[in-house]
Amino acid sequence: MALVQIENVSKFYQTGEVQVKALQDVNLSIDEASFVSFVGPSGSGKTTMLNLIGCLDKPTEGRIFVDGEQIDAFNRRQRAAFRGTTLGFIFQAFNLFPVLTTFENIEYPLVMIKNESSSKRKEMVLKVLESVGMLDQKDKFPDQISGGQKQRIAVARALVTRPKLVLADEPTANLDKKAALNVIRLMRSMRDEFKTTFIFSTHDPGVMEEAEIIHTLEDGKLLDRKQNQEEKK
Amino acid sequence: MIRIFKIAFRNLMRYKRRTLLTSLLITLGLLMVILFSGLAGSFKAMMVGQITDSNLAQMQIHKKGYVSSIDTMPLHLTLNAKAYKTVEKILKENPDVSAYAPRIKLSAMLSNFAETTNVRLNAIDPEKEIKVCPNVSERMKFSADQSPDILLKQGEIIIPKKLAAGMNIKIGDPVVLVANNKDGSVNGLNFMVSGIIESVLGPQGKEGYMHIEDAQSLLRMEKPEVIEIALRVKEFNRLDAVYADLENALSTYKNKKGKPAFEIHTWEELSPFSNISKMIDFMAITMKLIMMAIVLISILNVMMMSVYERVREIGTMSAIGTSPGKIMGLFLAEGLSLGLISVLSGNIIGIIGIYILNIYKIRFSFGRMDNLLLSPTISFSELFWVSATVLLVSVFASLQPAHKASKMEPVDALGHV
Numbered sequence: 070m071a072l073v074q075i076e077n078v079s080k081f082y083q084t085g086e087v088q089v090k091a092l093q094d095v096n097l098s099i100d101e102a103s104f105v106s107f108v109g110p111s112g113s114g115k116t117t118m119l120n121l122i123g124c125l126d127k128p129t130e131g132r133i134f135v136d137g138e139q140i141d142a143f144n145r146r147q148r149a150a151f152r153g154t155t156l157g158f159i160f161q162a163f164n165l166f167p168v169l170t171t172f173e174n175i176e177y178p179l180v181m182i183k184n185e186s187s188s189k190r191k192e193m194v195l196k197v198l199e200s201v202g203m204l205d206q207k208d209k210f211p212d213q214i215s216g217g218q219k220q221r222i223a224v225a226r227a228l229v230t231r232p233k234l235v236l237a238d239e240p241t242a243n244l245d246k247k248a249a250l251n252v253i254r255l256m257r258s259m260r261d262e263f264k265t266t267f268i269f270s271t272h273d274p275g276v277m278e279e280a281e282i283i284h285t286l287e288d289g290k291l292l293d294r295k296q297n298q299e300e301k302k
Numbered sequence: 303m304i305r306i307f308k309i310a311f312r313n314l315m316r317y318k319r320r321t322l323l324t325s326l327l328i329t330l331g332l333l334m335v336i337l338f339s340g341l342a343g344s345f346k347a348m349m350v351g352q353i354t355d356s357n358l359a360q361m362q363i364h365k366k367g368y369v370s371s372i373d374t375m376p377l378h379l380t381l382n383a384k385a386y387k388t389v390e391k392i393l394k395e396n397p398d399v400s401a402y403a404p405r406i407k408l409s410a411m412l413s414n415f416a417e418t419t420n421v422r423l424n425a426i427d428p429e430k431e432i433k434v435c436p437n438v439s440e441r442m443k444f445s446a447d448q449s450p451d452i453l454l455k456q457g458e459i460i461i462p463k464k465l466a467a468g469m470n471i472k473i474g475d476p477v478v479l480v481a482n483n484k485d486g487s488v489n490g491l492n493f494m495v496s497g498i499i500e501s502v503l504g505p506q507g508k509e510g511y512m513h514i515e516d517a518q519s520l521l522r523m524e525k526p527e528v529i530e531i532a533l534r535v536k537e538f539n540r541l542d543a544v545y546a547d548l549e550n551a552l553s554t555y556k557n558k559k560g561k562p563a564f565e566i567h568t569w570e571e572l573s574p575f576s577n578i579s580k581m582i583d584f585m586a587i588t589m590k591l592i593m594m595a596i597v598l599i600s601i602l603n604v605m606m607m608s609v610y611e612r613v614r615e616i617g618t619m620s621a622i623g624t625s626p627g628k629i630m631g632l633f634l635a636e637g638l639s640l641g642l643i644s645v646l647s648g649n650i651i652g653i654i655g656i657y658i659l660n661i662y663k664i665r666f667s668f669g670r671m672d673n674l675l676l677s678p679t680i681s682f683s684e685l686f687w688v689s690a691t692v693l694l695v696s697v698f699a700s701l702q703p704a705h706k707a708s709k710m711e712p713v714d715a716l717g718h719v
Binding site: 120123125126145146149150151152153154156157158160162164166167168169177178180181182226227 | 305309312313315316614615617618619620621622623624625626628711712713716
C-alpha cells in the first residue's frame with residue numbers, strides 16, 4: 070500500500086518576473102517501510118519534492134496524499150499538526166537546538182508536540198538513544214559532539230515520536246564519507262527496527278547506492294526509478 | 303510550561319553579555335523608580351503630615367466666604383454659638399470624624415515693651431486642638447516644666463520662632479497684645495510667652511497660638527464665637543468621602559439670603575503644598591513612563607535580534623511540528639524571563655538602597671522648615687505595581703517579535719542564510 074501518493078504535482082516559484090519551474094507534472098507513489106532516495110544535480114527539485122511531501126510547502130498544481138490524507142488541502146495549523154504526528158525530519162545541518170542537551174533535543178517533540186508524561190518521555194528517549202548508539206552522550210550539548218554524532222541525534226529526534234515517514238534532505242552533505250555511510254546505514258537499520266519509511270535526497274553516489282529505490286530528478290522532472298539489487302533479493 | 307521557561311532562560315544565557323546589559327538597563331530604570339518613589343513619597347507624606355497634623359488639620363469649616371478673604375483675617379465672618387452647635391451636631395453624627403476643634407484667627411500687635419510688631423494668631427481650645435493636630439506640640443518649644451500635652455493655659459501665648467528671635471523674646475517673658483475687634487475698637491491684654499513655635503509651610507504656618515477664651519476677651523466677643531472649625535477623620539484615605547458627606551450635610555443650611563451658610567475645605571484646597579504634591583505625583587508618573595519606555599525599547603530590541611538570529615532554529619521548530627502558538631509562547635517566555643530577572647535584581651537593589659537611605663537619613667530644609675529628616679519608605683503595593691508594570695511591558699514588547707516568529711513559514715525559515 071502506498072504511504073505517499075503524488076498526482077500530477079507541479080511547483081512554480083515566481084522570482085521577480087521570472088517563473089521557476091521547480092517540479093513539473095510529477096506522479097509517483099512510495100510504499101510503507103521503504104527506503105527511498107531522490108537524486109539529481111543541484112536545482113533538480115529534490116528539496117522541493119521533500120518540502121512538498123513534508124507538508125512544509127504547497128504544490129502549485131496536483132494532489133499529494135500521505136498516509137491517506139490529502140495534505141495539499143491542509144491549512145497552516147493542520148500542516149503543523151500533521152508534521153508533528155506523522156512525519157520526522159533530518160536536516161543537512163543537523164539543526165539541533167544548541168541550548169538543549171542531546172537527551173533534551175530528542176525529548177523536544179515529545180514535550181512540545183506530543184505532551185507525553187515525564188516517565189513515558191524518558192523511556193522513549195532512552196530507547197531511541199540506545200538504538201542510535203548515543204546513550205553515553207545523552208547529557209552533552211550539540212557543540213560537544215562530532216558531526217556524525219549530531220546527525221545520529223537528529224535521526225533519534227526524528228524517530229522518537231514513531232512517525233510513519235522520515236524525510237531527510239541531504240543528511241550526509243556535511244559529513245565525511247565514513248560518517249555519511251554510517252548515518253545512512255543507521256537510517257536503514259532504524260527503518261528495519263521501527264518500520265518507518267525513509268525518504269532522503271542526496272547527490273553523493275556512495276550514499277545513493279544505499280537506497281533501495283532511487284528516483285532521479287532533473288530540471289524538475291522525474292526521469293527514472295531504479296530499484297537496487299539488494300531490495301530485489 | 304516549566305520546560306518552556308527553562309528553554310527561554312537557556313536561550314537568554316546564550317547571549318550573556320547582551321542579556322546582562324539589557325537586564326542592567328531595566329534594573330537601573332526600576333531602581334530609579336523605586337528610589338524616587340521612596341524619597342518623593344516619604345517627602346510628600348512627611349509634608350502632608352506636618353501640614354495636617356501640626357497646623358491646618360485635615361479639613362476646615364468656615365462661614366461661607368471666609369476662605370476667599372482669608373488674607374485679611376476678617377472678624378465679621380464668624381460662626382455664632384447657634385451655628386457652631388449646628389456644625390457640631392453634623393460632625394458628631396458622622397462616624398468618620400474622629401475630632402474637631404474651634405479656632406479664632408486674628409491679627410494683633412505684639413509688644414515686648416521695647417518693640418512692637420504684627421503677629422497672626424491662632425486661638426485654640428488646647429484640649430480639642432491636640433486631638434485635631436496631634437503633632438502640633440512637636441513644633442513647639444516649652445519651658446522645661448511644661449508638658450507638651452497641655453499646649454497652653456489662659457494668659458499664655460506661644461509665638462513664632464523667627465518673631466521671638468527678631469524681638470529677642472524668650473520663654474517666660476511678658477508681652478502685650480493689642481487687637482482691633484470687628485467694630486473697630488482696640489483692646490489690649492498682657493500675656494506670658496509660654497512657648498516658641500517653628501514655622502511650617504503654608505499660609506497659616508507662621509501663626510502664634512493663644513487660648514480661645516483669651517481671644518474672645520481680647521476681641522470683646524460678648525457671646526462665644528468661632529471663625530474656624532478644624533477637624534480630623536478616622537482614616538485619612540477616606541478624606542474625600544468624608545468631605546463629600548459633610549459638604550452634603552452642610553449644604554442644607556442656608557443663610558438669610560438663601561445661600562449656603564457654611565463652607566468646608568480639605569487641606570489640599572487650603573495649602574499651596576497640594577500643588578507641590580501634584581507635581582511630585584506627576585514626576586513619579588513621568589519616571590514610571592521613562593522606565594516603561596526603557597523596558598519596552600530594550601526588550602523589543604533584544605527580542606527582535608533574538609528572532610532574526612534564530613530564523614533557522616524557528617524553522618526547525620516549526621518543521622518538526624511545533625504549533626505557532628507554542629513558538630510564540632517560547633519567545634514571550636523569553637521576554638518575560640528577561641523582565642523577571644530585571645525585576646528581581648531591581649527590587650533587591652532598590653530595597654537595599656532604601657535601607658541604606660534610612661540608615662544615613664537625608665537632612666534638608668524646606669521653606670522655613672529646618673532640619674527635616676527624610677526616611678524613605680516604599681510600600682509592598684507600590685513595589686508590586688511597579689514590578690507588574692515591568693513584567694507586563696516585557697510581555698508587550700515581546701509580542702511583535704514572538705508573533706513574527708510564530709508566523710514564519712518553515713520552508714522559508716529553513717532556507718534562511
